[in-house]
Amino acid sequence: MRGKIRTPLVTAMILFVTLSLTLTTLFAQTSPSGTTLYVDPPSIEDPTILPGDSIVVKIMIDAVVNMKNCEFNLTFNPNVLSVRQVTKQLVQGQYPNTNVDVDDVVGYVWVNLTYTNAVTINTNTALMEIKFFVKGYGTSPLHFESSAIKDNAGTPIPHETQDGFVRIFVRNIAIQDVSVLYHETYVGRVIPINVTVLNDGDIPESFSVSLFYNSTLIATQNVIDLLPKENTTLTFNWDTNTVPPSLDLYVIRAEASILPNEANIADNTLEDGTVKLKIVGDVNGDGIVDIGDLTAWDAAYLSQPGDPNWNEQADLNYDGYVDKADATIILEHYHETL
Numbered sequence: 001m002r003g004k005i006r007t008p009l010v011t012a013m014i015l016f017v018t019l020s021l022t023l024t025t026l027f028a029q030t031s032p033s034g035t036t037l038y039v040d041p042p043s044i045e046d047p048t049i050l051p052g053d054s055i056v057v058k059i060m061i062d063a064v065v066n067m068k069n070c071e072f073n074l075t076f077n078p079n080v081l082s083v084r085q086v087t088k089q090l091v092q093g094q095y096p097n098t099n100v101d102v103d104d105v106v107g108y109v110w111v112n113l114t115y116t117n118a119v120t121i122n123t124n125t126a127l128m129e130i131k132f133f134v135k136g137y138g139t140s141p142l143h144f145e146s147s148a149i150k151d152n153a154g155t156p157i158p159h160e161t162q163d164g165f166v167r168i169f170v171r172n173i174a175i176q177d178v179s180v181l182y183h184e185t186y187v188g189r190v191i192p193i194n195v196t197v198l199n200d201g202d203i204p205e206s207f208s209v210s211l212f213y214n215s216t217l218i219a220t221q222n223v224i225d226l227l228p229k230e231n232t233t234l235t236f237n238w239d240t241n242t243v244p245p246s247l248d249l250y251v252i253r254a255e256a257s258i259l260p261n262e263a264n265i266a267d268n269t270l271e272d273g274t275v276k277l278k279i280v281g282d283v284n285g286d287g288i289v290d291i292g293d294l295t296a297w298d299a300a301y302l303s304q305p306g307d308p309n310w311n312e313q314a315d316l317n318y319d320g321y322v323d324k325a326d327a328t329i330i331l332e333h334y335h336e337t338l
């Protein structure tokens with residue numbers, strides 16, 4: 001008997017609990033799980049976007065109940081961006097009454113939207129569109145410095161914010177250094193020339209480097225995927241066999257190819273270093289092989305690098321020693337002139 005009495009009670013309790021859970025679930029489903037005010041797209045990092053271009057972001061809301069008013073202050077880096085246009089968006093057939101304040105010096109755009117009829121939104125919806133002018137290179141947050149959403153009664157609606165981010169990439173390579181191993185030597189010698197190039201930009205770069213004496217191309221080399229802020233040194237071996245000797249100095253110049261949308265092209269060229277290319281045997285470099293060169297050879301006779309009388313121009317066979325073998329070369333070219 002007692003069991004039969006308790007059964008309806010237990011059943012009622014189970015029903016109550018089940019109903020409560022169902023109501024709770026229903027309530028949770030009909031009320032937004034959270035309101036978020038966010039920037040769309042969340043980040044703009046496109047190497048093809050340059051100073052002078054424009055970018056557009058939308059201020060979005062994902063879900064909100066009974067929103068009468070929405071106000072936010074979005075800050076940005078004024079060195080990178082300025083506001084070009086702020087456009088209100090149609091929400092459920094209504095354009096809000098809109099107040100906008102822009103300060104491109106401090107870097108903010110303040111917006112206040114009031115809807116005639118409070119809106120309930122269940123899907124990602126654009127409230128505003130902001131067009132920025134890209135002023136310079138670098139990064140800029142699109143940061144919700146403050147925000148407030150209110151319902152019909154003026155009660156604040158809790159919400160989160162999600163900032164945006166903009167990066168304007170610098171693309172720039174530079175010739176840092178041109179280093180010529182021999183500044184004065186004889187025609188026919190191979191002259192090593194080191195060229196150091198720097199990737200002074202934000203993304204890996206591939207490019208070519210050409211080396212010239214005066215306006216004549218010596219050679220071109222390729223650099224592949226040089227990482228940002230790294231440099232590399234290319235060695236060119238200038239074979240001077242077919243280069244005319246001259247009393248005038250040859251000017252060595254390196255040129256890096258120009259990248260698409262490169263930030264600075266002035267530093268892609270560097271003239272640095274000269275070479276005096278002499279006829280063989282012209283130790284003193286006056287354009288004629290004669291007694292003056294034998295005299296210069298004699299002064300350096302039996303010397304080695306480091307000796308007080310060492311003269312590398314008297315070492316015509318480049319063996320690090322001035323001896324009769326070098327004089328033989330002078331005599332082979334005796335009386336030759338430029």
Ligand SMILES: [Ca+2]
Pocket residue numbers: 172173174262263264265266267268
């Ligand atoms: Ca450059």
Ligand SMILES: [Ca+2]
Pocket residue numbers: 281282283284285286287288289290292293
């Ligand atoms: Ca001479």
Ligand SMILES: [Ca+2]
Pocket residue numbers: 314315316317318319320321322323325326
């Ligand atoms: Ca020698």
